[in-house]
Structures are given as structure tokens and as C-alpha cells.
Amino acid sequence: MELMNKLWESAKADKKRIVLPEGDEERTLKAAEKIHKLGLAYPVLVGNIDEIKRKAENLGVNLEGIEIIDPNTSEKLEEYVNKFYELRKNKGMTLEKSNQIVRDPLYFGTMMVKLDDADGMVSGAVHTTGDLLRPGLQIVKTAPGVSVVSSFFIMMVPNAKYGEEGMLLFSDCAVNPNPTAEQLAAIAIATADTAKNLCGIEPRVAMLSFSTMGSAGGELVEKVRKATEIAKELRADLLIDGELQLDAAIVESVAAQKAPNSKVAGKANVLIFPDLQSGNIGYKLVQRFANAEAIGPMCQGFAKPINDLSRGCSVEDIVNVVALTAVQAQSIK
Incomplete structure (x- = not known):
């Protein structure tokens, strides 16, 4: 802690x-x-x-x-x-x-x-x-220039090597049920800034999906791809990449196979979920199965x-x- x-x-x-x-x-x-x-x-x-x-x-x-x-x-x-x-x-x-x-x-x-x-x-x-x-x-x-209020959890996973020595930020797990691509991009940027300003870490943001870099298609995947593009355009200073499956986002050996050219894959410390269902389920799974401390939900954007x-x-x-x-x-x- x-x-x-x-x-x-x-x-x-x-x-x-x-x-x-x-x-x-x-x-x-x-x-x-x-x-x-x-x-x-x-x-x-x-x-x-x-x-x-x-x-x-x-x-x-x-x-x-x-x-x-x-x-x-x-x-x-x-x-x-x-x-x-x-x-x-x-x-x-x-x-x-x-x-x-x-x-x-x-x-x-x-x-x-x-x-x-x-x-x-x-x-x-x-x-x-x-x-x-x-x-x-x-x-x-909302704060000036902010289009959407969202939430984040600081997940502290004991004895884990993922993220930042077991610390990761999860978003959005409590507020937006089905964000648009534009909202998802704003959530990613806000959480990256939170990681840096509040937690003191350099954010490496993974836009999560059931697809990694084109391995699958469809409307759900396309939303995450578009959100990634928008976030990169708006904030070229941030390390944001996607779409990435969870294992490709945090496991280096998997990232080497699925996304070898990504600067985020295998090293992500900020995980952006595509919708509220996956985010809420995801943080509770980690909290219960990994005995993680879930600090939050905290709000960002007000x-x-x-x-x-x-x-x-x-x-x-x-x-x-x-x-x-x-x-x-x-x-x-």
C-alpha cells in the first residue's frame, strides 16, 4: 500500500x-x-x-x-x-x-x-x-473541456507482476453503460491523466476488446478501434493502444505474439473497458479472485x-x- x-x-x-x-x-x-x-x-x-x-x-x-x-x-x-x-x-x-x-x-x-x-x-x-x-x-x-464524467478504480493486486507492480487503473466501471467511441476516447484520456496526476505513474493505456489488432471484427470491435484513433489524435503525448485483449494488454509473452509492435501491449497499467458490463464484472472478478483491494469507484471529469x-x-x-x-x-x- x-x-x-x-x-x-x-x-x-x-x-x-x-x-x-x-x-x-x-x-x-x-x-x-x-x-x-x-x-x-x-x-x-x-x-x-x-x-x-x-x-x-x-x-x-x-x-x-x-x-x-x-x-x-x-x-x-x-x-x-x-x-x-x-x-x-x-x-x-x-x-x-x-x-x-x-x-x-x-x-x-x-x-x-x-x-x-x-x-x-x-x-x-x-x-x-x-x-x-x-x-x-x-x-x-463537468470540468472545462471535459465531455463526460466517468469512474475509475485503483486496483491493488497482491503479489502480482502486472501493471505497475500489481497496481492498475480500471475504467469505466460505474458510470457509463455503453459509451460511444468519442466518450470511450475521453474516458481513456481522463484515466491516463488520473494515473499520472493522482497515482504518479506514467500511463500505458490499453483499450480492451475481445479482439487484438484486427483478430476479430464487427460493431463492438470497431467502436474500440475508433475510440483508440480518436484518443491518439487528441493526445499524441499519451501511450494509448488498442484494440487489445486482456492477456495481450498485460502479459508480455502474449503481447509478443499478438501485438509485437505495440508500446503498450504486455505493459499496460491503465485498462479501459468497452462498456459498463465488462468493466463492472472485470473489477469484481479481480477483487474477489485475486484478493485485490479495489479503491473506488472514484469519479473523474467533475x-x-x-x-x-x-x-x-x-x-x-x-x-x-x-x-x-x-x-x-x-x-x-
């Missing part, structure tokens, strides 16, 4: 304010206590203050020094209601509707991030990815860091995603 140790140290060096809108959820409460004790971030719990304190007491969780905000009694509520109305009035939003919606902790937390009252947000222990993406896309929106959790997440997962979110926030100007 050398990477996480480095990221924890980075988070501690420039602490950020991270919103946890599932403030009364058991794992979230335990994680907030740990985050505060470790000094990874300034966690902010959102929800009913009495309920949060009651649950914390029952769990033996010490919330001393941790901020708790109830949207219904916050002095910021009126400001957030008015701002959300302005953002959405062209979509039929009214002040009355805005007043109801913004009281939802997810929407309130997202407004905190939008208006710089927080540096990032982490949710998903209870809510679905769609629940998180909806306010994120409505309020924070103007400010908003990150998702698996509903099966552990306390440690929440702590790590908050640390990663804090580090992402450090790069926002």
Missing part, C-alpha cells in the same frame, strides 16, 4: 474540507472519526444533528472536533436555495421546489462544494451512483471532486476515498 501511504501524506500536508452527506450512516460515522484523528481532512457530516449524535453515541464514536450541519437549520440554506433555483430555472425549477430539493443532504452537500464551502464530497455507502451523479451534474457540472462509494464499502474504503478526494481537491485552482 505504498501508494495509499503517499496519498495519505499528501492529504495531511494540505487538509481539505470534505462533505459526507450520509452523516448518520454507521460506517460513515466511524470513518469520520478516523479521518479526523489521522488528520487526513476536515470531515463535515450532513444530516439531522440529534440523530447523528445519538447514533455516534450508540456506536461509541467520538465526534468531538467534527462539524455537523443540518440543512434544515443551516444559515446557508436560503443562499443555496436561491443559487440552485438560478442554476435550474431554465429547466423548470421554482423556488418552492428548490427549497424542498436543497434540504436533501446530497444536494446540500453538492451546493457546499459548488459554492466553495467545501472542497469535495464523498457519498455512496447508502445511495446509488445515480443518486450522486444527478446533483453533481446539475450543480457542479469541475470539483465528487466521489462515489460502493454500497458494500468498509470503513477503510471510506477513509481512503476521502483521502483521495482531498488530494484531488489540492489540484483545483
Whole structure:
């Protein structure tokens, strides 16, 4: 876990304010206590203050020094209601509707991030990815020049030689069900930048398929080929290649036979899946069969860091995603 140790140290060096809108959820409460004790971030719990304190007491969780905000009694509520109305009035939003919606902790937390009252947000222990993406896309929106929000997992595979000494980035495993070639290219570029900026590695990006360099054809393969071409045109500085089968992407002996002229084949550390089904199945197979740690899903493409959790997440997962979110926030100007 050398990477996480480095990221924890980075988070501690420039602490950020991270919103946890599932403030009364058991794992979230335990994680907030740990985050505060470790000094990874300034966690902010959102929800009913009495309920949060009651649950914390029952769990033996010490919330001393941790901020708790109830949207219904916050002095910021009126400001957030008015701002959300302005953002959405062209979509039929009214002040009355805005007043109801913004009281939802997810929407309130997202407004905190939008208006710089927080540096990032982490949710998903209870809510679905769609629940998180909806306010994120409505309020924070995508970063300049980014066409699609996507997700990635950092996969840490013990005792493995593949990728970067057992570390690989998988994308997209949680957001886009069936990306177009253009979206797939954008996902590849975003994940390459994430690998470099967040993980500190030189990305070698494999565009995955059931075909390697023309060994098969058809609509599904053609989408990956086109995405590879678009990504290369947009970012000639990146090592991106495809289409590649999984074994050709990460196993050098297979790559030597199937894609001998590729600079990525056999050495890929970033794997781009052609659709959500394959990505989601792929990361869970590696997580369970290889006893890998799957850190994420993290989001990329938002103007400010908003990150998702698996509903099966552990306390440690929440702590790590908050640390990663804090580090992402450090790069926002």
C-alpha cells in the first residue's frame, strides 16, 4: 500500500474540507472519526444533528472536533436555495421546489462544494451512483473541456507482476453503460491523466476488446478501434493502444505474439473497458479472485471532486476515498 501511504501524506500536508452527506450512516460515522484523528481532512457530516449524535453515541464514536450541519437549520440554506433555483430555472425549477430539493443532504452537500464551502464530497455507502451523479451534474457540472464524467478504480493486486507492480487503473466501471467511441476516447484520456496526476505513474493505456489488432471484427470491435484513433489524435503525448485483449494488454509473452509492435501491449497499467458490463464484472472478478483491494469507484471529469462509494464499502474504503478526494481537491485552482 505504498501508494495509499503517499496519498495519505499528501492529504495531511494540505487538509481539505470534505462533505459526507450520509452523516448518520454507521460506517460513515466511524470513518469520520478516523479521518479526523489521522488528520487526513476536515470531515463535515450532513444530516439531522440529534440523530447523528445519538447514533455516534450508540456506536461509541467520538465526534468531538467534527462539524455537523443540518440543512434544515443551516444559515446557508436560503443562499443555496436561491443559487440552485438560478442554476435550474431554465429547466423548470421554482423556488418552492428548490427549497424542498436543497434540504436533501446530497444536494446540500453538492451546493457546499459548488459554492466553495467545501472542497469535495464523498457519498455512496447508502445511495446509488445515480443518486450522486444527478446533483453533481446539475450543480457542479463537468470540468472545462471535459465531455463526460466517468469512474475509475485503483486496483491493488497482491503479489502480482502486472501493471505497475500489481497496481492498475480500471475504467469505466460505474458510470457509463455503453459509451460511444468519442466518450470511450475521453474516458481513456481522463484515466491516463488520473494515473499520472493522482497515482504518479506514467500511463500505458490499453483499450480492451475481445479482439487484438484486427483478430476479430464487427460493431463492438470497431467502436474500440475508433475510440483508440480518436484518443491518439487528441493526445499524441499519451501511450494509448488498442484494440487489445486482456492477456495481450498485460502479459508480455502474449503481447509478443499478438501485438509485437505495440508500446503498450504486455505493459499496460491503465485498462479501459468497452462498456459498463465488462468493466463492472472485470473489477469484481479481480477483487474477489485475486484478493485485490479495489479503491473506488472514484469519479473523474467533475469541475470539483465528487466521489462515489460502493454500497458494500468498509470503513477503510471510506477513509481512503476521502483521502483521495482531498488530494484531488489540492489540484483545483
